[in-house]
Amino acid sequence: MWEPQLVSHCSKVPRNVNLEKLRSGYLFPEISRHEAEHLQENPDASLIRLGIGDTTHPIPDTITLAMAEHVRGLSTIQGYRGYGAEQGNMALRKAIAGKIYQDMGIKADEILYRTEHNATFLAYSCFWDPMLPWLYKTHLSLVIVGQAGELEEETGKYGNIIYMNCGPENNFFPNLWAIPRTDVIFFCSPNNPTGHAASRQQLKQLVEFAKANGSIIVYDSAYAGYIRDGSPRSIFEIPGAKEVAIEISSFSKFAGFTGVRLGWTVVPEELKYSNGFPVIKDLNRIVCTCFNGASSIAQAGGLACLSTDGYQALCNVIDYYMENAKILVDGFKSLDLNVYGGKNAPYIWVHFPGLNSWDVFSDFLKKTNIVTVPGRGFGPAGEENIRISAFGQREHILEASRRLKLYL
Amino acid sequence: MWEPQLVSHCSKVPRNVNLEKLRSGYLFPEISRHEAEHLQENPDASLIRLGIGDTTHPIPDTITLAMAEHVRGLSTIQGYRGYGAEQGNMALRKAIAGKIYQDMGIKADEILYRTEHNATFLAYSCFWDPMLPWLYKTHLSLVIVGQAGELEEETGKYGNIIYMNCGPENNFFPNLWAIPRTDVIFFCSPNNPTGHAASRQQLKQLVEFAKANGSIIVYDSAYAGYIRDGSPRSIFEIPGAKEVAIEISSFSKFAGFTGVRLGWTVVPEELKYSNGFPVIKDLNRIVCTCFNGASSIAQAGGLACLSTDGYQALCNVIDYYMENAKILVDGFKSLDLNVYGGKNAPYIWVHFPGLNSWDVFSDFLKKTNIVTVPGRGFGPAGEENIRISAFGQREHILEASRRLKLYL
The missing domain is CATH 3.40.640.10 (Type I PLP-dependent aspartate aminotransferase-like (Major domain))
Incomplete structure (x- = not known):
């Protein structure tokens, strides 16, 4: 017996052509995907997430x-x-x-x-x-x-x-x-x-x-x-x-x-x-x-x-993050890397001349279990760099700094 | 001594032409303006606000x-x-x-x-x-x-x-x-x-x-x-x-x-x-x-x-508002007006054939101190109507109903 093939209904509304101009997924979901893959291959890895730059300290x-x-x-x-x-x-x-x-x-x-x-x-x-x-x-x-x-x-x-x-x-x-x-x-x-x-x-x-x-x-x-x-x-x-x-x-x-x-x-x-x-x-x-x-x-x-x-309490939280930043900046500097930022912002920007930023990101993840952000994710000019966030609990920041020195 | 006239700087950025197509202010600020004027002329007026349709009952x-x-x-x-x-x-x-x-x-x-x-x-x-x-x-x-x-x-x-x-x-x-x-x-x-x-x-x-x-x-x-x-x-x-x-x-x-x-x-x-x-x-x-x-x-x-x-508590709040709606619908009906809504929604829609809805709004405000919404505010097809919201404390709804019968 012949059965009609099920053809699903489509509207006649055209897609916004601008949306077709977007390439690849949004950066942070993309990073999460890499994270998940890494964890699947290394189930015991103890990840330190210095990627998305999300605040971690309790609100006063x-x-x-x-x-x-x-x-x-x-x-x-x-x-x-x-x-x-x-x-x-x-x-x-x-x-x-x-x-x-x-x-x-x-x-x-x-x-x-x-x-x-x-x-x-x-x-x-x-x-x-x-x-x-x-x-x-x-x-x-x-x-x-x-x-x-x-x-x-x-x-x-x-x-x-x-x-x-x-x-x-x-x-x-x-x-x-x-x-x-x-x-x-x-x-x-x-x-x-x-x-x-x-x-x-x-x-x-x-x-x-x-x-x-x-x-x-x-x-x-x-x-x-x-x-x-x-x-x-x-x-x-x-x-x-x-x-x-x-x-x-x-x-x-x-x-x-x-x-x-x-x-x-x-x-x-x-x-x-x-x-x-x-x-x-x-x-x-x-x-x-x-x-x-x-x-x-x-x-x-x-x-x-x-x-x-409230304002004073928040200044104390920011001081805490900026102390984190100092620890990370010192860690990178001790490796003779080109380090920027971290003095007036919770972000550290590290330059790897000639390297692809997603490769650097993957290398970091593989060797140190630290999640960073590839600079390319911020636009074409970010290539060759990675961003490290100073948001995090102090113990994780200290551990990250230790791993940097140990594995890089 | 000649002084240069102060000419303020303008950017060279053109205004979005679409914004020029908007007419008059946003409806509810406009209503608030009328309210304020009415209160200035009648400082002792005890207003009942059945206009914007804002919830009034405490959250469970x-x-x-x-x-x-x-x-x-x-x-x-x-x-x-x-x-x-x-x-x-x-x-x-x-x-x-x-x-x-x-x-x-x-x-x-x-x-x-x-x-x-x-x-x-x-x-x-x-x-x-x-x-x-x-x-x-x-x-x-x-x-x-x-x-x-x-x-x-x-x-x-x-x-x-x-x-x-x-x-x-x-x-x-x-x-x-x-x-x-x-x-x-x-x-x-x-x-x-x-x-x-x-x-x-x-x-x-x-x-x-x-x-x-x-x-x-x-x-x-x-x-x-x-x-x-x-x-x-x-x-x-x-x-x-x-x-x-x-x-x-x-x-x-x-x-x-x-x-x-x-x-x-x-x-x-x-x-x-x-x-x-x-x-x-x-x-x-x-x-x-x-x-x-x-x-x-x-x-x-x-x-x-x-x-x-939570869901049950919210259903009780909605029942309360719908009882309000019933009181208002009954009030309008007793005046032989053309009343719609109020059965499946907290809004009552009253038709005044041939009248301008802002005039009806002003008339209500003047005679009863009740704030409504002129239908014209919702678009050209709303003319000749006013909307009354059933959100409110019961005592205000009962008082509104009393005033309707007394002054209209």
Whole structure:
């Protein structure tokens, strides 16, 4: 008896062509796959994960107590709150303005809270031609919304993006005057992955360059709390920056909120489109229309982070991570390797001239059971490097340092 | 002495032309403005807010206890967690599959968690021509990403959107066969604002229509927990829906999580683009690349909502709101008004033939001190109606009902 072949139904909706331009999986799932394979071949291996750069230290009590109190209040008539202000509670906006941006003249109204990824929020506006120094997720978000242009298979670069190489050869700062104009300049300091914090002089150049070109800087300061050497913790420490920059930051690495989810964006009133319209008005509208604000619980935690006690406790946690970084930097240096970062950021960047970064990654994993991140994962300019995260319990960091010296 | 005039710097970045197509402010801030004006003129007015449709009842203890326990655990080495899975914890994905979609064959892998607004997540993919029956925020998100087309000033409609009018004249379900094909059909049941839950027969028609046209249904079931009359609580109760539908839902109205922020999206493996590629693969990639998942605290709460105790406690809260709805419906009916909704949703929709909905809104506010929502705020088809929310403390609902009878 003849049976009709089962042909499954397909919609007539075409796939977003931009998604077809994405290559390979997202970096960290890819690393996890390598990890899993390694563990399958070496079931007894004791892995030390210095890869993804996730915070590991418990959140100080004073902060989780504030969140728990808020949460339990939601079970009372007096304490129950539903929708909050889409831009974040005014108390929290004021606390950021006062504590993080004191003396920079940033107003509470210029601060918008978020949970979603930085890049998503901005890519959502999708009105800019970008230039960026390897901001991994920003990169991919721009591809998806069609702003990145065509992929050049050979180089792995996208046609509408200007790549600014930052390495030891230029003190991790691009030669701006050799770069064509773009609408937007993405800049991250302290930098992920290199761990370099831009100096005041470098940032002055960046602001001048943006002003001369009429560009907007999107400045990612997620690691500002790790700066130790007096480099600026905000682009708004630079005179004139308010007319040319948006700053994007987060409680993730500052307060161990990678799972709690809370971030903010500063858009000064002085920042204007070419027609004179203030950018803050549009981004405020986008926040109110397209996002419904961050969790009220996370916001209660954010407020506690900025209290005197909370802030001090967080500084102690950051000191702990930075001591980790020092141990790792010393370990690599003792091997005569080219080591960067680790002084103003929890990331260490190690250069292996002429080597493929995935090969170095695999070699590390095989010989030391330490998980790192291949530099290539951050973009074409990351090749020949690996990134090591200083997040971790001290005992693991010390053990990692021991293994480095023993097996490399 | 001549002084140069201060000319402020403008960037050379053009404004996103799509943002120029948005008209007037977002609905609820607009309503708040009217409220504030009314209070200024009538400082002693005792307002009853049945506008925005925000939950008001405390969250059951069992759920906030689970969240508080999770939060406090973040202060311990054993309990600390950083980044979670971008799609949500597997335990929570399994709980939704088992509890909300039992007998519908939805797999945990087909469920993606979110915090951001439904529409944002989908508009981010920006690859669809839409058709929608007044989904307010979806509407505006599509405008911003440029999918809505040009605004026709006269009608307030956008050129690339087909509007499906749903009212008492068609039992709140469009005449599908009179509608041109679109890539995507946005459909919300129980409907916000009309409070109508589509019948099984109506949803079968919808699925057939989508299948015949090769369209994708984006089905918003945020109010499914309020259905009382046996109407489907999910599009996936309809045979064949997996090949044509995405379902979008939320803990906001089901669990009073409007401030806690937690939602989910179901994308069946069977749903495919015209080229046969599964849609879930792209949306999974977008979630992993562009969003970093929902707050782990909210997720701990979500899991508690789906426990036996938590679920029962939430059903009791919903019963409370639905008793509110009954009181309000009875109040309006006693005035001989055309009243809809309130049976399967916490919204009541009242028709005032020939009247301007903002006028009705203002009249209500002036005469009764009750805040409602003018139907026009939900789109052109909402004119002549107002929406009343049944969220509120019982005493306020009873007082509102009393005022209706007294002043109208």
